[in-house]
Amino acid sequence: MTDALLNRTLAILDRLIGFPTVSADSNLDLIDYATALLQDCGARVRVSRDATGKKANLFATLGPDAPGGIVLSGHTDVVPADPDEWSGDPFRMREADGLLYGRGTCDMKGFIAAVLAKAPEYAVLGLKRPLHIALTYDEEVGCFGARHLIEELEKESNRPSVAIIGEPTQMRVIEGHKGCYEYTTSFHGTDGHGSEPDKGVNAIHVAALFISRMMQIAETMKTKAGPDSQRYSPPWTTLQTGRIEGGSARNVIARHCAVEWEMRPVRQEDAREIKAALNAYCRDVLLPEMQAVCPDADIVTEVIGEVAGLAVMPENEARDIVTTLTGANLCDVVAFGTEAGLFQALGMSVVVCGPGSxxxxxxxxxxxxxxxVVKCLAMLTGLERTLQQGK
Known part of the structure; x- marks a missing residue:
């Protein structure tokens, strides 16, 4: 790893931070920039837009057109940044005391910058094994870009077999993580004067009963932590409410209430059990009581995203490759979710490993x-040998 490579990485990261790719907005300027860099070094680049045309995935290949390639994957979207809460402009990178500040520096444009900076060096090696670079949209709001990418890869005859997801792990090798299932449940009642609450269906009150039931189920999940889940913190499937919205005034019966909630299942059967229990509670308890007052009352759950976890596998080529490159003696698991499970569902071996915390x-x-960033570049440089050897 050379000073020139590091300097090139930091220059690219500076440009990437300057693209305000908040999930609600377009990422096309960043994709165009990355496309130009990769095409300049001879990569074969495919850009696939979403239905709106305002967002896109990038999938680039260096080396032979063959199966068994290695994917280096990162998401391009970032969460919002309130400038009033920052010491400087969130979308202008600044360096202080060996730290690079800016929205997305660790999550996860630092990894993307390292990969883009390394691409010209991969391009001149005469690779025997394909190297793929995947940049996705909308990871932060449901992994929609990765789903789109996986649908395209399913149609390919020359599928990759290994994926390294560069989420921030402090360069630890992560071989497993919980799933991330996100929902919005909306309660539709009837409004009316607050002095006669029995004549209406207060959607906020019903939502409170739903949340209470959800918390009861969350407590039962704690009893299901088995030997296979002890590596997680906490070692059980979790549920939590993130946001509630409803009502119009304190003296008006609330016609509508929406509850945004999530669960992080250790096992997929936990997710199935939780959904079945909540659906049964709505169907058998809450809805009959609501519709006894107002036949049109309803409860509707919208699936925002159901992203499977990354299962720990006894055989995992990605794990073998990355532990060798990083010198790690042990692998770990984490509670936060990534796109890794989607790649695993395609039959690939997958690990999560990237710079930052x-x-x-x-x-x-x-x-x-x-x-x-230096440690990440060292890993990517070490990957050269694997790519030159082939499978």
């Missing part, structure tokens, strides 16, 4: 340490 993600004054 998840504790910095989504925070004001987000940063990645330069020494973390």
């Amino acid at each position: 998840i504790s910095q993600a989504h925070q004001p004054d987000e940063y990645v340490a330069i020494d973390q």
Whole structure:
């Protein structure tokens, strides 16, 4: 790993941070920039837009057109940044005391910058094994870009077989993580004067009963932590409510209430059990009581995203490759979710490993340490040998 490579990485990261790719907005300027860099070094680049045309995935290939390639994957979207909470402009990278500040520096444009900076060096090696670079949209709001990408890869005859997802792990090798299932449940009642609450269906009151039932189920999940889940913190499937919206005034019966909630299942059967229990509670308890007052009352759950976890596998080529490159003696698991499970569902071996700490993600004054970027570049440089040897 050379100083020139590091300097090129930091220059690219500076450009990437300057693209305000908040999930609600377009990522096309960043995709165009990455496309130009990759095409300049001879990569075969495919850009696939979403239905709106305002967002896109990029999938680039260096080396032979053959199966068994290695994917280096990162998401391009970032969470919002309130400038009032930051010490400087969130979308202008700044360096201080060996730290690089800016929205997305660790989650996860630091990894993307390292990959893009390394691409010209891969391009001149005469690779025997394909190297793929995947940049996706909308990971933060449901992994929609990765789903789109996986649908396309399913149709390919020359599928890759290994994926390294560069989420911030402080360059630890992560071989498993919980799933991330997100929902919005909307309660539709009837409004009316607050002095006669029995004549209406207060959607907020019903939502409170739903949340209470959800918390009861959450407590039962704690009893299901088995030997296979002890590596997680906490070692059980979790549920939590993130946001509630409803009502119009304190003296008006609330016609509508929406509850945004999630669960992080250790096992997929936990997710099935929780959904069945909540559906039964709505169908058999809440809805009959609501519709006894108002026949049109209803409860509707919208699936925002159901992203499967990354299952720990006894055989995992990605794990073998990355532990060798990083010198790691042990692998770990984490509670936060990534796109890794989607790649695994395609039959690929997958690990998560990237620069920076998840504790910095989504925070004001987000940063990645330069020494973390250096370690990432060392891993990517070490990957050259694997790519030159082939399978």
